[in-house]
Amino acid sequence: MVGCLAQKKTCFRLSAGVGPKTAACVIVYGFKKPDLPVDVHVHRISNRLGLVKTKNPEKTEAELKKIFPKKYWIEINHLMVRFGQKVCLPRTPLCEKCGLKKICAYYKNCVA
Ligand code: SF4
Numbered sequence: 001m002v003g004c005l006a007q008k009k010t011c012f013r014l015s016a017g018v019g020p021k022t023a024a025c026v027i028v029y030g031f032k033k034p035d036l037p038v039d040v041h042v043h044r045i046s047n048r049l050g051l052v053k054t055k056n057p058e059k060t061e062a063e064l065k066k067i068f069p070k071k072y073w074i075e076i077n078h079l080m081v082r083f084g085q086k087v088c089l090p091r092t093p094l095c096e097k098c099g100l101k102k103i104c105a106y107y108k109n110c111v112a
Contacts, residue, residue, distance in 0.1 A: 005033050020058050028074050036061055036073035041084030048088060050105030 005027060013023045024037035038046075038057040042064075046052045052063040068076055087094050093106070101107040 034070040034073050036064055037077045042077060042080040045080045045084055045088050048106035
């Protein structure tokens with residue numbers, strides 16, 4: 001089934017000309033199957049925290065899928081998007097207010 005969904009995702013991306021995040025959203029909300037949409041927030045936060053060390057969202061998606069069980073994939077997206085809009089802002093992350101600073105690679109290397 002996973003291979004089948006991966007094929008559907010690839011076909012959809014090619015035929016509709018959409019990016020991986022949109023394709024993942026279709027898998028999640030259209031087919032009601034687990035996937036991990038990675039937008040700019042998820043990509044940025046995953047790298048800042050040190051969960052991954054990647055250059056683009058596609059690689060981040062692949063790495064996060066190795067780390068987290070499927071049952072958490074969509075929740076990770078929701079949490080990181082909101083966290084990226086409220087705390088871990090793109091240009092000026094609110095590190096001093098952040099509850100993750102003790103485990104954050106960015107904070108250790110660039111702020112503390
Ligand atoms: S400590 Fe700063 S960089 Fe790290 S997750 Fe929190 S807000 Fe983002």
